[in-house]
Amino acid sequence: MKPWRDPGLWLSLLVTAAIGLWPAVAANKPYAREMMFTVLMSVGLASSLNIMQGYTGYVNFGHIIFFGLGGYVGFYLLSVYHAPLYVAALAGALTAALVAFLLGKAILRLRGAYFALATIGINEAARSFVKNFDPFGGPTGMTLKFHVYQAYGGANQALWITYIALVVLTLLIILVSYLVKTSKFGLGLMAIRENEDAAEVMGIVAPDAKTWAYVLSAVFPGIIGVLFFFKNGNIEPGDAFRLQQSIEVIVMVMLGGQGLVFGPLVGAAVYQRLRGYLLVSPLFKNIQLAVAGLLLLIIILFVPAGLIGWLRGRFPRLRRWLV
Amino acid sequence: MSADIILRVENVSKRFGGLQALSDVTFDLPRGQILGLIGPNGAGKTTLFNAINGIYPPEEGRVLFNGQDITGWKPYRVAKAGLARTHQIVQPLNDLTVLENVMAGACFGHENHPLGRAREIADEVLEFVGLAERRDLLAGSLNVAQKKRLELARALASHPYLLLLDEVLAGLNPAEIAEMVQVVLKIRDQGVTILIIEHVMHALMNVSDRVIVLDYGKQIAEGTPEEIANNPRVIEAYLGDPKLAEKMLRGEV
Amino acid sequence: MIDFLIASLTDGLLLGFVYGIAAMGLSLIWGVMRVINLSHGATIALGMFGIYLAFTGLGMNPYLTLPLLAAASLLLGILVYFVAVHRVIDAPYLSTLLATFAVNMIVIGIGTAIFTTSPRNVDFSLGSLSLGPITVTWARVLAALAAAVVTGLLYLFLYRTRLGKSIRAVSNNKAAAELMGIATSWVLAFSFGLGTMLAAISGGLIATFFPFTILAGGGYQVKGFVICVLGGLGNPLGALIGGLILGAMEGIIPAFMETSWVPVLEFILFVIILLVRPTGLLGSKT
Known part of the structure; x- marks a missing residue:
């Protein structure tokens, strides 16, 4: 089927666009923008992680290092060389891609739980390294000088520009996720997920396919990191390499349904809205982490296919829409 | 040689x-x-x-x-x-459909077909081994005899020399053995x-x-x-x- | 310089025993049921707070509280196994990974709500022990001794009791043990309980000489992974030796570079060992 005739792709793009346009119609626009920035960022992170976790079947606890490294390199260019945002974003993407390529060549030889363990180690190693790396400000990180925003017509304008860039990027990620899933490359990845040995016997060059999947899934967090920390105005190791955040992204993918295009999108949006609600509710504010944990446990034990996966199983007619 | x-x-x-x-x-x-x-x-x-x-x-x-x-x-x-092979213990790609399993065979073998052509080949091969009606089921839901055919179909779809x-x-x-023997002989007759x-x-x-x-x-x-x-x-x-x-x-x- | 090195090495090795038993717990659970237990850190933190509450709240001696802590955490581990792990024990490994992580979130979430994340310490000083150039605190010596005793008891249990032998059988060959009817849910649950117990004891001992927060377990859990990989996943004795290696590294490296580089080296070592010897330094070559 041609991509533009697939209702499933349109639904995913429309939902993303609706999230992106929300601040334009909301009463309190800057507030809605901040809220939707977080949601879109999560959608982008979850959808890109899904290329590894959902399509290829490799659980990566270090997805956030690409966000952190890309963010750091971009931020460095922004603050030290006053590079334009698009140059910084490009640099973030390239850094993430390069690191993923080299890392992938090494650790993708590990299978299953061993790969997952290695990514935990890499996440911690990257954070400890940046903490000690003086050009990046060591443990205190870096802060953007206010005049950097002047080039974008002031801080307010800069925030909107960043937001629009994120909306476009997220739409692109959804499109790429769809194109990968429906391509020959994607078929190879899913064969690897199901049975890597059998896939190799069928002629799938698993080491290469996995490496490219890893690179592709790393590029987007690299760019998102640049946008996020540009918007934030400062960057520090604790924010850039939180193992916790890597795991939250895994939870989002699971919540929506891994291996689907629409799943991580819905999972990320639901998770962030739920989290937002728990944070403002006085009853749940103190135990939001525990509630999120309980939610995760319930999904794993009883709805392992995720929300969208469950819907697809329960109502086969919806499958055309929920790809 | x-x-x-x-x-x-x-x-x-x-x-x-x-x-x-x-x-x-x-x-x-x-x-x-x-x-x-x-x-x-x-x-x-x-x-x-x-x-x-x-x-x-x-x-x-x-x-x-x-x-x-x-x-x-x-x-x-x-x-x-x-060169293609089947496994003694069948190795279906469980969460993919029968058709996708066989397409993967056609896509990544020595002929390296794009998806569209692979789909045509897969349909032919599924017809040949008698799994055409089950093409849209998940491979994991087949019974053992069907999984054996799927294993064979996936290997055949790559149009191997050996x-x-x-x-x-x-x-x-x-009865299934008799059918399968006929299939094997037909494969040989096609020059494999x-x-x-x-x-x-x-x-x-x-x-x-x-x-x-x-x-x-x-x-x-x-x-x-x-x-x-x-x-x-x-x-x-x-x-x-x-x-x-x-x-x-x-x-x- | 030499004196300083010997002193820091001793300190590190003593610490290594305590790290070692936490890692032994991870290793045991992995060996028996191929589960990477991400709730280990939370259990370590629970052990810390168990000792802390018993000491500051009830005035109990931390070392005498340990058996109580052990019993409670064993039960907790069995409970966690049946609630969170049992249902997905045969599912893809991601399920158990995330199920145990969910337990971690629940424990840490409730813990944060009750205790906040402010640092605590167990103010139970026993002074120091001096032997020539070496001066170490009694807290560390006793902790290392306790860890050694726990290791000894664990081995007696695994090699001398019926249940212990069943656990080893499952660890050696799960398929065969299943055929022989040994790999029952209770054996798995008990193994998970033992692993949890080791984490809690390790946490309790750490609390006697380091300050901690409810979040502190996470860092020790990652150290546990490093140690397991050093010693070979699924090999409890290897975990103890891995603990000693890591402890020694933590003792010696600061003599040569800033302390903050220690974790960088640890994790790089971790990844390299995973790559070249996934069965650990002691394990057989694949």
Whole structure:
């Protein structure tokens, strides 16, 4: 089927666009923008992680290092060389891609739980390294000088520009996720997920396919990191390499349904809205982490296919829409 | 090496720890033939397949395929040279549909088709093995006999020059075996060379042009099915009961 | 310089025993049921707070509280196994990974709500012990001794009791143990309980000489992974030796470079060992 005739792709793009346009119609626009920035960022992170976790079947606890490294390199260019945002974003993407390529060549030889363990180690190693790396400000990180925003017509304008860039990027990620899933490359990845040995016997060059999947899934967090920390105005190791955040992204993918295009999108949006609600509710504010944990446990034990996966199983007619 | 020898196995040996799984196995397989491989359990038949297609490269000896030395090649490289195999224990890609399983076979073999063409090939092959109606089911939901056919279809879809079949008849009932034998013969008639491991003797003896017998990793006999059935060493090592050989040839076992 | 090195090495090795038993717990659970237990850190933190509450709240001696802590955490581990792990024990490994992580989130979430994340310490000083150039605190010596005793008891249990032998059988060959009817849910649950117990004891001992917060377990859990990989996943004795290696590294490296580089080296070592010897330094070559 041609991509533009697939209702499933349109639904995913429309939902993303609706999230992106929300601040334009909301009463309190800057507030809605901040809220939707977080949601879109999560959608982008979850959808890109899904290329590894959902399509290829490799659980990566270090997805956030690409966000952190890309963010750091971009931020460095922004603050030290006053590079334009698009140059910084490009640099973030390239850094993430390069690191993923080299890392992938090494650790993708590990299978299953061993790969997952290695990514935990890499996440911690990257954070400890940046903490000690003086050009990046060591443990205190870096802060953007206010005049950097002047080039974008002031801080307010800069925030909107960043937001629009994120909306476009997220739409692109959804499109790429769809194109990968429906391509020959994607078929190879899913064969690897199901049975890597059998896939190799069928002629799938698993080491290469996995490496490219890893690179592709790393590029987007690299760019998102640049946008996020540009918007934030400062960057520090604790924010850039939180193992916790890597795991939250895994939870989002699971919540929506891994291996689907629409799943991580819905999972990320639901998770962030739920989290937002728990944070403002006085009853749940103190135990939001525990509630999120309980939610995760319930999904794993009883709805392992995720929300969208469950819907697809329960109502086969919806499958055309929920790809 | 003469042009019509598609596979040459030369002095191949493989050891696992203290176990000599294969010792000095040597044979030629002429293009267009069916070569049967028999031997008691643990004789090293599947190990030989693994040595040929690169799962466990042999420690000694060479494997030549289409005149090329493929010893030590990775399985995907062997597949891309035009060699396909099925597994004794079926390996379906459970969460993909039957069609997608077979498409993957067509996509990544030596012909390297794009998805569209792979879909056409997959449909043809599924028709051929009789799984066309189940093309949209998940592979994991098939029964054993259907999974065996799927395994075969996936290998066939790559349009291999040489096909290694590892016990495609095991676990099937007599009617299913008869059907599958017809399928195997048809594949040969399409010009595909076949190396087949089988425990269902009469079927193997009926389809094979020649047969090789392995015992404890050693090649103890090679010949036509009749020669094998009458070879005293084979009967002693493998069949145990001479009468069994006669029954076997008559197709009673 | 030499004196300083010997002193820091001793300190590190003593610490290594305590790290070692936490890692032994991870290793035991992995060996028996191929589960990477991400709730280990939370259990370590629970052990810390168990000792803390018993000491500051009830005035109990931390070392005498240990057996009580052990019993409670064993039960907790069995409970966690049946609630969170049992249902997905045969599912793809991601399920158990995330199920145990969910337990971690629940424990840390509730813990944060009750205790906040402010640092605590167990103010139970026993002074120091001096032997020539070496001066170490009694807290560390006793902790190392306790860890050694726990290791000894664990081995007696695994090699001398019926249940212990069943656990080892499952660890050696799950398929065979299943056929023989040994790999029952209770054996798995008990193994998970033992692993949890080791984490809690380790946490309790750490609390006697380091300050901690409810979040502190996470860092020790990652150290546990490093140690397991050093010693070979699924090999409890290897975990103890891995603990000693890591402890020694933590003792010696600061003599040569800034302390903050220690984790960088640890994790790089971790990844390299995973790559070249996934069965650990002691394990057989694959």
